[in-house]
Amino acid sequence: MPVIKARNIAWCRLRAPDLDVMEQFLTDFGLVRAERTETALYMRGTGPRPFIHVTEQGPAGFIGFAYEAESAADLEKVAQLPGASGIEDLEVPGGGRRVVLREPNGYQIEVVHGMGQVAPIAPEPLMRRSFDPSMRKGAARVVRLAHGVFATPDPRATLDWFHETLGFIKTDELWVGDKFVGGFYRVDAGEDPVDHHVIFCNRNERAGMHHVSFEVQDVNDVFFGHNHLKMAGRDYEHIRGISRHALGSQIFDYWMSPYDQMHEHWSSNERFNSDSAANDIQIAEGLQHEGGEKPSERFVKQSTP
Template identity: 35%
Template sequence: MRGEHPGRAAQPIIKVTDLAWLEFAKPDLDRAETFAHDFGFTTAARSDDALHLRGALPGTHCLVIRRGPLSRFLGPAFQAADAADLDRLARATGHRVRPLTEYGGGLSVDLLDPSGLPVRVVHGVTEQPAQPLQRPLTVNAGPAAARVNATQRPPRKAAQVERLGHLVLSTRVFRRALDWYLEHLGLIVSDFLYLDGQRDRGPTMAFIRCDRGNDPADHHTLAMHLGPDTGYVHSAYQVADLDALAAGGEYLRERGYRRSWGIGRHIQGSQIFDYWRDPDRFMLEHFTDGDLFDNTLEPGWAAMSASGLAQWGPPATRDFLGTRPSPGLLRQALAALREDNEIDRARLLGLMKALNS
């Protein structure tokens, strides 16, 4: 509608091309590596203090897990198009370009977003060659018979992670954080969600993609929503097809891991999804068949609701939505109401209604 958020900055400082990797701290690297292999990553490098994990497609590693006393999310790294972009970003923000001295090397500019989350923008990191890929199954669909005199027997094994797809964050300062990512990193919005009856107050969630011009990008590389907590919600990793995702889910279940929600197909982004908890309770998603947009599409707008998260599949769980009653959830809500942020009573009630609708 006239006057609503345009979903992009008129003159962003730079335009990142993708997520490079995510960083976590965990006290037990052996346990983290075991889950990573069961989920479908391979180890790119390991030391006493850090574990670098990769997908099968060529590119940088996609996860860094550092040894630390507590399990926590340390922040994302985005890929700059060239070294000149790092210089431009450093000058505009008053930071400096510094060398990365650990596995992969390269250069980095380290920033803080309005939520206080460390954000790294990198270039020149060593890229790994492709590994042999898990082949999608040949499917007989409609009148076309592509498979004759042959059966389907997908192996029950770890679904091979091909690449890092996207990161989802929660923030109490949604509008400020959204504008920061659009202005500093040149990201553009694919879809906005708003609270029912509160569209005039603006969106409370955004699915945000990289602006690669005519070159299509994932429907969202970053998604953010307004909430009483701040930080990591989940991250998503591409696999070959539905059979790889489903058989990989059975493999995870048999090894004692807990599904958070799935299997289903999303509305915004269209991905087939399956969500799991790792041993440190971080949520990770296997996905396949996601939408790709170039930079010509304008943002879509829809009301936020739990039932509006999927075209088909089981109802979204309380674990996935983060609405399981707990003292911690109540403390977060009360703290958010006391602070100077974008959470007020009407917004909080609207979020509760959306997540239970």
């Protein structure tokens, strides 16, 4: 039995030496500033979470992910784990409390509870309307943070930790012959439908964040967002897309922040519950599956330490 069953991912926590540069990228990516201090930048989407992305001032890198506990009692349970912090008050937009853990690769995992919510932002239309002759364009309308992906030399140990600690369950595991190369795990919300995965771990020589992924308002935003980032005049690096994942059915597009941190836009209608099948999937080397687009070496080997 897992220690708890986490409800969902809450935010990612990164570092960047220049918060102005990072805020400009994230704004062009489709996030909205929630709060900024001298040492940290908090960005939100159009959904009710007070923030979904944190950038701390410092050397460029990856700090960790936060996940939401179901109850205060669950927070007390994880606080009893070896190496866990005590329960701490959060001085962030929305408040709440947290316990800090370390997953097998040494990255910070915040388990949080009791945060307030904010009014959703009504999304501005992007497409031209029949009564308005002007062309509409702009950044993708990011709604929420959907999943975080780890690169790790030992994906099995990492996924086992998330299963045993936070209750994530298998959706698809990837194999090349008899070699385990990664796995997609989802939240266990019983009969309630959830995303294909809340975490993916793929085998990599170097541990770190592979990417962080955000759902946009609809599939049109993937295309509008792509064009906006391409035409922003700031030389953002495009990594992969626009295309479709065979597992999860996401229409996706990947971009690199100015500090080598990969961010994904996606839109999908595919949902699962605890009764959905768990699968072992044979793929080719380099994460190629079902004859689709072969990911570039840059994509496959990406890892932000």
